[in-house]
Amino acid sequence: MKLSVLDQAPIPRGSTPEETLNNTLKLAKSTETLGYTRYWVAEHHNTNGLASTSPEILITRIASQTNTIRIGSGGVLLPQYSPLKVAENFKMLEALFPGRIDLGVGRSPGGAKNTRLALTDSIKKSMTAFPGQLKDLQGFLHNTLPKEHPYRMVKATPRTKTVPPLWVLGLSDRGAANAAKNGTGFTFGHFINPANGLTAMETYREKFQPSPTLDKPQSNVCIFVVCADTHDEAEELALSQDKWLLNVGKGADTKIPSMKEVKKKAFRQDELEEIAKNRKRCVIGTPEEVKAKLEMLSEYYRTDEFLIITNI
Structure with missing residues (x-):
């Protein structure tokens, strides 16, 4: 099984964006040492609790501080941007850090x-x-836009020897079908909503069409994980993530709360019910417990890679 990381660059209460981004660099170096496969950074806007607003810039900094681990976006919000500009940004990154x-x-x-x-x-x-x-993004990356395309003669530069693989992040059959039709990798967001995971992954495998990016399906699953030496310690650490997810769900402050803040006030019954629902998005426990659950989910989803997200 491969393990990777999705980092939203969460800002703890009382900390600063500068400290958080410095922690991101430390975490990326640590995961590389531990043998993780890839390190992806998210894109979020207009929120005070997440520092990753520009994955392209953050990727450049992380890649320059590491040597072997793959660095990427999870993910660029394509509907807001020009496919050409996104292709150029990532071809530039590929030129700077080939194959990573x-x-x-x-x-x-x-x-x-x-x-x-x-x-x-x-x-x-x-x-x-x-x-x-x-x-269009696939076409610009690989110079395969059809002849009738209005931008056929516009080339995404620099013209690198290699092209970064394209992944689609999704929560449903629709996202899976988009990834499959275009022959991209597919990341299922179990950490957002696991409800449609099995059908989404089956749809991706069944409808996959080979492309310049991939000749066969490649998938991974992103999931919240809190792991500690003892089960009780993991449960205690997870309380801050429980509270954070409640706040996010309410559209409230998105900074990671301190343990002192979480323990100051008992959860209401309706909050406990919401936490129980959110826990379905998570794996919490000792290394042995987490390993067993991920192995079970690996068989369930038929994937050999998990992207780990931990906002505590």
Whole structure:
């Protein structure tokens, strides 16, 4: 089994974005030493608790501080951007760090309506355009746009010897089908909502079409994990993530709460019920317990790689 990391660069209460991003660099170096496969950074906007707003810039910094681990995005919010510009950014990264860059893209709007309009400079882009954007991105990366395409003669530069593999992040059959049709890798977001995971992964495998990116399906699953020497310690650490997920769900402050803050006030019954639902997105326990659960999920999803996210 391969283990990788998805880092949202969460900011703990009382900390700063600068300290958080420095911690990201330390974590990336540590995971490389431990033999993790890849280290992906997220893209979030207009939130005070997550410091990763520009994956391309953060990828450059992390890749320059590491040597072998793959570095990528999980993921660039493609509906807000030009496929050409995204292709150029990642071909530039590939030129700087050959064979180490992953391009993960998602269909997320990036936030509330005003946030999205600010990202697009008030241009109202339709979310339904994502499949076409994905096809264009693949075309720009590999110089395979069809002859009838209006931008066929526009080339994404620099013209690198290798091209970063393209991954689609998804939560449903729709995302899986987009990945399969375009022959990209597929990342299922178990940490957001595991409900449709099995059908999404089956759809991806069944509908996969070979492409310049991949000749056979390649998938991984992203999941919250809290691991400690004892089960009780893991449960205690997970309380801060429980509280954080409650706050995120309410649209409240997104900074990671301290243990002191979490323990100051008992959870209400409705909050305990919500925590129980959220725990389905997580694996919590000792190394042996976590290993056993991931092995079970590996068989369930038929994947050999998990992206680990831990916001505690």
